[in-house]
Amino acid sequence: LVGLCVRFLPLMKAEYISIIDSQRTRGLKMESAWDNLKAILPTFMPFLYRAVRRSTETALAMELRGYGRSKTRTFSSSLAMQPYDIALITAMLLVIILSLAIRMTALI
Known part of the structure; x- marks a missing residue:
């Protein structure tokens, strides 16, 4: 200092x-x-x-840069896909596919 x-x-x-x-x-x-x-x-x-x-x-x-009050070193933890994440991704893909299908049928 x-x-x-x-x-x-x-x-x-x-x-x-x-x-x-x-x-x-x-x-x-x-x-x-x-x-x-x-x-x-x-x-x-x-x-x-x-x-x-x-x-x-x-x-x-x-x-x-890490100069602070904490005396102990912190580490990042690795993230893994949880069942909730897979369900959310699946639901979003279904919404996208459904909206595209509705749009395609409206154009025909």
Whole structure:
């Protein structure tokens, strides 16, 4: 987990620089220390939004890969055809054949 946090530091720095550049393109002045202080809110809110979005995506990816609360390994079980499945498939085939037969007799 610490390695994941350390890995995100350069990414967050690059995103913050990207946000500052885009704000400068929109006309934000950052020439003096006072300008830098005033620029915190217009740059921090998009940065916070991106950070939360990235952490949510990372958390979802980790959860999908199996990092979670469960300490025991889960295994998938194999499925077999049950009598209920065979009966349902047979009934559906009969309905399809019957509807085709009715349609064919209606066309003649």
